[in-house]
Amino acid sequence: MVKNRAKIEYTLLVWIVLTAIWNYVSYFFDVGNLSTYSYVAVLIFWLITVQKDIYSPFIRRRLLAGGTYFIVLFCLRYIRWNIAPDFSTLERYCWYGYYFPTIMTPLLSLAISLSIGDKDIKKLNRIMFPFRIMCLFLLTLVFTNDLHEAVLHIWVEGGKEHSSPGPAYYAIMAWYFLLCLSSLIIMLYKCSISSVRKRLWFPVSVGLFGMGLCILYFVNGASSPKLFGHNLYNIQEAYMIVFLGLWESCILIGLIPSKSLIKEREWIKEGILEKVGDKIARIRELLEGMWTCDEDTFRDRLIRMCCLGAYIKRRANMELCIDENGYIDTKELTYAIRECFEYLPMYGITAGYEDTGNAKIPAAFVTTAYDILERIVERTQSACYAKVYTSENTNEIVFRSLVEADIKEEYSGGDHLKAIAEDELSRAVKMLGGSIDVHEKDDTVYFELTLKYDLRKKRIGLESDLKGLAGITRFLSIEDMSLGAKTKIHDALGRALLIAKRYLIEPGSVGRDAVLRELEYSLSLAENVSGEGIKDEHFIDRCIEQAGNLGVEVNFEGTIPEDEDIRMIVDTAITVEITNVLRYSDEKTLSVLIPDDEREYTIEIRTAGKPADSEFVEKGGLKNLRELAESVGGTMSLVFEPTFLLTVTMLKGEDR
Amino acid sequence: MPIKVVVADDFLMSRQVFESAVKESNEFEIVGSFRTAEEAAEYVLKHSVDLVIMDIVMNEGTNGLSAAKKIKDGKPDVKMIIVTSMPEVSYINRARQIGVESFWYKEIQEQPILDVMKRTMEGESVYPDTSPVVSLGNAVSTEFTDREIDVLRLLVDGSSNKEIADSLNITERTVKMHIANMLQKTGFRSRLELAVKARTGGLVIPD
Numbered sequence: 001m002v003k004n005r006a007k008i009e010y011t012l013l014v015w016i017v018l019t020a021i022w023n024y025v026s027y028f029f030d031v032g033n034l035s036t037y038s039y040v041a042v043l044i045f046w047l048i049t050v051q052k053d054i055y056s057p058f059i060r061r062r063l064l065a066g067g068t069y070f071i072v073l074f075c076l077r078y079i080r081w082n083i084a085p086d087f088s089t090l091e092r093y094c095w096y097g098y099y100f101p102t103i104m105t106p107l108l109s110l111a112i113s114l115s116i117g118d119k120d121i122k123k124l125n126r127i128m129f130p131f132r133i134m135c136l137f138l139l140t141l142v143f144t145n146d147l148h149e150a151v152l153h154i155w156v157e158g159g160k161e162h163s164s165p166g167p168a169y170y171a172i173m174a175w176y177f178l179l180c181l182s183s184l185i186i187m188l189y190k191c192s193i194s195s196v197r198k199r200l201w202f203p204v205s206v207g208l209f210g211m212g213l214c215i216l217y218f219v220n221g222a223s224s225p226k227l228f229g230h231n232l233y234n235i236q237e238a239y240m241i242v243f244l245g246l247w248e249s250c251i252l253i254g255l256i257p258s259k260s261l262i263k264e265r266e267w268i269k270e271g272i273l274e275k276v277g278d279k280i281a282r283i284r285e286l287l288e289g290m291w292t293c294d295e296d297t298f299r300d301r302l303i304r305m306c307c308l309g310a311y312i313k314r315r316a317n318m319e320l321c322i323d324e325n326g327y328i329d330t331k332e333l334t335y336a337i338r339e340c341f342e343y344l345p346m347y348g349i350t351a352g353y354e355d356t357g358n359a360k361i362p363a364a365f366v367t368t369a370y371d372i373l374e375r376i377v378e379r380t381q382s383a384c385y386a387k388v389y390t391s392e393n394t395n396e397i398v399f400r401s402l403v404e405a406d407i408k409e410e411y412s413g414g415d416h417l418k419a420i421a422e423d424e425l426s427r428a429v430k431m432l433g434g435s436i437d438v439h440e441k442d443d444t445v446y447f448e449l450t451l452k453y454d455l456r457k458k459r460i461g462l463e464s465d466l467k468g469l470a471g472i473t474r475f476l477s478i479e480d481m482s483l484g485a486k487t488k489i490h491d492a493l494g495r496a497l498l499i500a501k502r503y504l505i506e507p508g509s510v511g512r513d514a515v516l517r518e519l520e521y522s523l524s525l526a527e528n529v530s531g532e533g534i535k536d537e538h539f540i541d542r543c544i545e546q547a548g549n550l551g552v553e554v555n556f557e558g559t560i561p562e563d564e565d566i567r568m569i570v571d572t573a574i575t576v577e578i579t580n581v582l583r584y585s586d587e588k589t590l591s592v593l594i595p596d597d598e599r600e601y602t603i604e605i606r607t608a609g610k611p612a613d614s615e616f617v618e619k620g621g622l623k624n625l626r627e628l629a630e631s632v633g634g635t636m637s638l639v640f641e642p643t644f645l646l647t648v649t650m651l652k653g654e655d656r
Numbered sequence: 657m658p659i660k661v662v663v664a665d666d667f668l669m670s671r672q673v674f675e676s677a678v679k680e681s682n683e684f685e686i687v688g689s690f691r692t693a694e695e696a697a698e699y700v701l702k703h704s705v706d707l708v709i710m711d712i713v714m715n716e717g718t719n720g721l722s723a724a725k726k727i728k729d730g731k732p733d734v735k736m737i738i739v740t741s742m743p744e745v746s747y748i749n750r751a752r753q754i755g756v757e758s759f760w761y762k763e764i765q766e767q768p769i770l771d772v773m774k775r776t777m778e779g780e781s782v783y784p785d786t787s788p789v790v791s792l793g794n795a796v797s798t799e800f801t802d803r804e805i806d807v808l809r810l811l812v813d814g815s816s817n818k819e820i821a822d823s824l825n826i827t828e829r830t831v832k833m834h835i836a837n838m839l840q841k842t843g844f845r846s847r848l849e850l851a852v853k854a855r856t857g858g859l860v861i862p863d
Contacts, residue, residue: 350844352852383849402814404846441816444848 005260008049009252015042016241020233027230036078039240043071046244053258054251058115058124062108063247069101070240077236087156092146098236099142099151103172105243106179107135112247113186116255121651131179138175141168165222173218180211180242187246191255203249210242276312283308283523290516298512299504305519306343306500311374313493314339318367321623328363330355330388330397336370337386340377346504350383359390361397365451368428369399372447375420379407399449405440420447491575491621492522498579499549514549543574551588552578558594566601566650569628570594573648576621577605585644601634603648658685659777660704664696664720665711665739670762674709677770684773693723701730707777709769712740712747719863721747725754735776739769742858743788745797745805751783758782790859792850793842797859800838805860807834811851812860 019042023035047067054060080094111128115121145151150168154161184207191200216225217235224231250256286301286308293301314336322328334355341351373386385402420426426436426449434451496518503510540560547554554574561567570592577590585607593604625648626636634650661684663674671689678684687705690696694717700708708727712720724736738751741762751759758776760769761784772782790797800808803824810820817835821828835847844850854860 350849350852350856352856354855382845383852385848385852385855400814402848404848406846443846446814 005053005252005258008046009248012042012046012244012248015045020237024227024230024232036074039237040071040074043067043074043240043244046248047071053260055257055259056115058121059112059256062112066101066105066108066243066247069104070236070243073098073101073236073239077234087161092154093143096142096145096151099172100139101239101243102176103135103138103142105239106176106183107131109183109243109246110179110186112256113183113190116187116190116250134175138168138172142172177211177214180207184208184211184246187250187255191250191253199253202253203246203255206245206249207242210238210245213238213241276315279308279312280523283312283519287516287519287523291513302500302504302515303343303346306346306497306504307340307377309493309497309500309519309522310339310343313497315367315370316493317624318363318370322363326363327360328366330359330361330366330390333366333369333388333399337373337388340373341386342501344377344380344384348382349377349380351377351380351385353386353388355388356390359397361390361451362432364428364432365397365399365434365449368426369449372420372426372449373399373401376401376403376447379403381406381408395452397451399447401447403445403447405443405445491572491624494579494621495546495550495575496522498582499546502550509551510549514545518546518549540570543571547574547578547590550578550582552581553589554578554592555589556592558592559596561594561601563601569625569634569648569650570603572621572625572628573603573605573646576625577607577646579621580644581607599651601648601650603646605646607644659683659706660685660687661707661709661773662686662688662690662696662700662705663709664690664693664714664723665709666691666714667711670711670739674769677768677773681770681774683777692717693720694718697723697726700727700734705731705734707773708734708736709773710736710738712738712744713742713861721750721754722863724751724756728755737769737772737776737782742861743790743797744858744861745787746809748783748787759784761788764788790857792853792857792859793844795838795841795843799841804834804838807831808838808850808854809860809862811835811847812855813862 015038019035019038022038026035047064050060050063050067054063076094076097080091084091084094107128110131111124114127115124141148142151145166145168150166151172152163152169153166154163156162184204187207188200188204191203213233214235217223217238222235224234226232247256251258283305286305290298290301318328318332318336321332334353337353337355341353344351369388376384380403383404387400388398389400390397420438429436429449429451432451434449437446437448437450439446496515499510499515499518503512503515540556544554544556561570574590574592581588581590587608589608591604591606593602593606595602595604622638629636629648629650634648636649637647639645639647661674661678663671663686665671665674671691675686675689678686684707687703688696688699690699691714693710693714696708696710699705708724710720710724714720720738720740724738727734727736732755735758736756737758737760738747738756739760739762740747743761748759758772758781760772760782764784767782775782787797792800806824807820810823815823817828817831820831824831835850838850839845839847842850842853844853855862
């Protein structure tokens with residue numbers, strides 16, 4: 001539960017319960033009935049918390065609207081029974097006004113439930129359009145009831161006002177129940193596939209309780225159930241509990257993201273630095289003196305920095321790829337191993353890897369395997385090997401790494417390799433129910449991490465273990481700030497590594513100063529993962545310069561976005577495409593176009609070149625870019641022929 | 657009536673090369689193009705196909721040689737051409753043992769693939785004269801004896817000296833001698849380095 005939000009929830013609950021008790025007690029004792037004022041005050045309090053706390057503008061506006069409609073409802077009730085003359089037009093129209101929230105709030109609930117985890121506003125508006133038309137029609141029927149009495153037939157007899165429901169009344173009730181039930185079912189489904197599914201029982205209970213009160217009211221002949229002859233509650237309170245209770249409980253469990261939730265996740269930032277902080281510090285140490293050292297020392301240090309940088313980058317990328325259930329593709333481990341091993345031949349180290357099979361497995365296993373590999377690589381003198389394979393027959397995932405027993409001098413003189421099996425990393429594997437085996441045979445040390453895992457099941461109830469083990473992050477359903485922060489590490493370091501590699505492979509192609517400047521810049525970004533956008537107005541110029549250092553020509557046309565988050569996405573898109581051009585394209589040119597548009601930002605990046613050799617799979621940088629774009633309500637599309645075209649579109653301002 | 661051809665290769669470019677070659681000739685017609693050997697084998701066993709061009713090493717699923725055996729067991733009349741870019745020394749013999757009609761190295765391309773296809777359909781068995789020569793440190797692959805290659809294969813598979821000795825019915829001492837010889841020829845520092853280089857160079861590829 002979101003702790004900060006829990007306090008608000010308890011306050012609301014206690015407040016509403018006390019008001020309900022007061023309302024009932026006031027029938028027996030002459031204490032004055034302040035329930036209307038109290039409910040209005042509760043709603044105002046709730047609206048203030050929603051305004052301050054709810055992250056998504058789309059959801060926030062709808063919650064505010066719903067809360068406001070209930071305030072109006074209670075005011076109308078007060079006016080009807082306390083101010084409006086009996087049987088007057090004002091009294092009648094106050095009564096009609098009751099139907100406004102009855103018709104509108106289910107529509108709002110439906111929109112909210114559909115928007116959870118889906119940021120395509122245009123699609124949502126298309127889906128909601130027919131419901132809005134129906135809503136308008138029902139409201140028109142209500143407020144023109146005097147003409148046709150399709151909703152209510154009202155007459156006065158014996159000094160009392162009587163009413164009987166018309167056909168439209170039942171239509172409105174059906175509308176209310178169907179839309180509320182649909183919202184509940186959609187919310188239930190989205191909750192069940194999210195990280196908060198274990199807390200699903202809470203909003204379901206609250207929603208069903210509220211709807212139960214409504215059903216009891218109508219089953220009781222459209223009249224409040226009574227206890228000792230007095231109303232237990234009124235229908236307006238039941239409607240309020242359905243709306244307010246359901247959505248507040250969704251905020252509480254984290255299904256609807258709030259700023260309270262994001263504040264609690266600030267530890268993710270610390271978590272990243274905790275895991276890679278020592279590597280960043282080591283890069284900093286290596287950078288000292290590199291501006292003036294001789295070429296051999298420069299190259300040696302650069303290679304070491306590349307190895308460290310690759311680790312940081314892939315480690316951050318793993319965190320981006322962990323899904324909301326704490327699982328990750330084994331392919332991410334392969335990509336990490338591949339990138340790590342890219343630099344080892346520069347050290348004169350022979351490195352090979354293999355992977356077979358592909359499965360989604362607990363992320364803690366993958367991150368632990370990678371951390372162990374990193375320690376092995378540090379100690380390697382001339383050769384190492386890694387293999388990841390899955391076996392559906394034995395239901396096992398195995399990570400195997402081999403290294404020569406004759407390790408680097410600074411690590412020898414002790415069972416340093418075998419000690420890896422005893423430290424906190426291997427404990428992590430054991431806590432998952434896996435095993436780690438280290439043994440030496442024929443001058444080679446074998447590491448084998450094995451996890452028995454039922455590949456048929458997606459959920460094996462390890463989430464609580466994963467929380468402690470993953471250490472950095474778990475359930476990242478909507479984590480805009482964290483996503484931006486981790487993407488920044490990945491992309492900034494990615495660029496720096498590309499430039500460093502170019503220097504090492506093609507001496508003279510890039511200057512030492514350019515390499516060092518890029519490393520400094522990427523390190524400072526990695527150390528300051530606050531999720532802030534790119535503030536630098538000249539960042540496009542820097543992108544172009546950096547691309548030039550890599551041998552890629554960037555042609556830019558258009559308007560630089562003012563929004564810092566969008567600038568970050570532009571920066572990421574260009575970086576991703578530079579990497580792809582270097583890897584896959586014969587022509588090292590990029591054309592970037594950001595046309596001026598009032599409503600939306602569009603980033604178009606074109607490259608010429610041959611299509612990929614193998615079937616295209618979105619991974620790494622492109623996958624990150626898509627998640628970034630979608631996190632701000634945007635879309636990304638790729639076209640491969642006749643030339644490669646990447647298009648990212650995002651709405652401007654509050655429309656996101 | 658055109659000859660029905662199925663292509664199986666996990667590389668899109670490779671599949672496109674074969675498809676282009678087939679389009680150049682009126683004799684052949686592509687009836688299936690697959691990313692995995694399993695899918696190709698399944699298709700061939702269920703449909704009428706005359707010729708299969710099958711890569712060996714694929715990223716997913718079984719390798720092409722296993723699929724080739726499956727096809728030959730199920731439909732011995734279907735002609736097969738195994739293609740590969742890997743210089744792995746055992747592939748040619750294994751292909752012959754399975755009964756594959758022809759074998760073609762993608763990198764070397766002794767002759768155009770279309771020629772190999774025509775000759776195969778005419779009943780000829782087209783195999784390269786030699787395997788590609790692979791450099792391994794200071795040595796080349798032709799400098800290794802058959803027994804050394806056998807030892808190397810098991811080494812690449814992760815076997816210990818004792819396990820290699822048991823598999824080949826030789827003594828552990830003999831195994832160590834073979835490894836020492838290979839290290840001397842290649843100039844590599846350790847058995848692990850030898851195994852990794854042999855694997856990454858494609859000289860020995862475990863199944």
